[in-house]
Amino acid sequence: MEPFQQQFVVVLEAGIANGGAFETVPAGKRAVVEHVSVNAIGVGAEKADYFITSTIGDNSTFREVPIVTKVGALGILGSHSFRAFAAPGTQFGGVIRRLDTAGKISATIVITGYYASVP
Secondary structure, three states, rough: OOOEEEEEEEEOOOOOOOOEEEEEOOOEEEEEEEEEEEEEEEOOOOHEEEEEOOOOOOOOEEEEEEOOEEEEEEEEEEEEEEEEEEEOEEEEEEEEEEOOOOOOEEEEEEEEEEEEEOO
């Protein structure tokens, strides 16, 4: 097992509804995601939805897992454990989706877990 702690910064400018930042899983490895945290600031950040996304089989079979958030003193905060996977050579990362695109949102999403060797 090779542990990782990857930071993804996602910035949505005014007028942009969706966006993300991604990392490719090394060949011969499977990413096992165990924890996620998010901190987001900006106009309408409390109305946006935050996810991690990963691909289970190939790049067309992705899944989005919502990140549970709340409004905090420093913006939107979320942190919790869960289990998700990403296959070798596919991508995983953080995603923001929103309907209110009036302002800029900036989010830092930290995903931790480990890479497991695939036989």
